[in-house]
Amino acid sequence: APKPSPGPHKTRECIPMVILLRNRLKYALTRREVFLITHQRLVTVDHKVRTDTKYPIGFMDVVSIPKTGENFRFLYDAKGRFNVHRISEEEASFKLCKVKNVAAGKNGIPYLVTHDGRTIRYPDPEIKAQDTIKFNL
Numbered sequence: 001a002p003k004p005s006p007g008p009h010k011t012r013e014c015i016p017m018v019i020l021l022r023n024r025l026k027y028a029l030t031r032r033e034v035f036l037i038t039h040q041r042l043v044t045v046d047h048k049v050r051t052d053t054k055y056p057i058g059f060m061d062v063v064s065i066p067k068t069g070e071n072f073r074f075l076y077d078a079k080g081r082f083n084v085h086r087i088s089e090e091e092a093s094f095k096l097c098k099v100k101n102v103a104a105g106k107n108g109i110p111y112l113v114t115h116d117g118r119t120i121r122y123p124d125p126e127i128k129a130q131d132t133i134k135f136n137l
Contacts, residue, residue, distance in 0.1 A: 001016075001019065002016050002018055002019070002031075002053075002054050003016070003054065004016040004054055004055070004056035005052055005054040005055055005056060006056075007055060007056040007117075008056065008058065008116040008117040008118070009056045009057075009058030009059070009061075009116060009117075010058075011056075013058050013059065014056035014057055014058035014059075015056070015057055015058075015082060016053065016054040016055065016056060016057070017034070017038065017043065017045070017050065017052070017053055017054065017055045017057055018031055018034045018053045018054060020057055020063065020074075020084065021034045021037060021038075021043070022034050024084050025072070025084065027065075031053065034053050035053050038050065038051045038052070038053050039051055042065060042066070042067050043063065043064075043065055044063070044064045044065075044066065045057060045061055045062070045063055045064075046061060046062055046095060046137050047062070047064065047092075047137045057074055058074065058116065059074060059075070059076065059115070059116075060073065060074065060075070060095050060096055060097070060115075060116070061073070061074045061095070061116070062087070062092045062095060062137065063084075064092055069089075070086065071086070071087045071088065071089060071091070071092035072084045072085060072086055072087065073085045073087045073091070073092075092137075093136065093137055094134050094135060094136050094137060095134075095135045095137055096132055096133070096134060096135070097114035097115055097116060097118065097132065097133050097135045098114060098115040098130070098131075098132055099112050099113070099114060099127060099128070099129055099130065099131045099132070099133060100112075100113050100114060100115055100129065101113040101129055102123070102127060102128060102129055105121075109121060109122065110122060110123060110125070111123070112127060112133075114133070114135070118135070120133075120135075
């Protein structure tokens with residue numbers, strides 16, 4: 001199986017896009033077909049076009065295929081395995097992120113870091129580490 005590229009999720013906490021499109025969603029039969037789909041810029045992850053077939057897709061990521069009008073959220077099932085959950089367009093417009101760290105950067109500007117590597121500057125002062133925030137995509 002292909003190894004995910006370096007990205008926002010840890011290697012053990014994600015799967016590459018090729019596995020999602022080929023094995024889980026059955027949009028392709030071969031790795032080559034997944035390559036052709038992604039290089040036509042048909043797949044977005046968190047509303048950004050991703051052409052890397054090994055791009056890591058992890059917990060709470062929103063995968064959209066605008067040509068078919070489908071949106072999926074990547075969640076865990078009861079046994080801790082990844083599950084692809086079909087969601088509405090409205091639900092695809094946000095993402096829940098766990099706050100890993102809150103600190104002050106250069107010139108005392110506060111920032112926070114989320115579970116998927118996002119850095120958000122000037123967060124609400126009430127937000128602490130281990131909280132969950134709703135992030136509009």
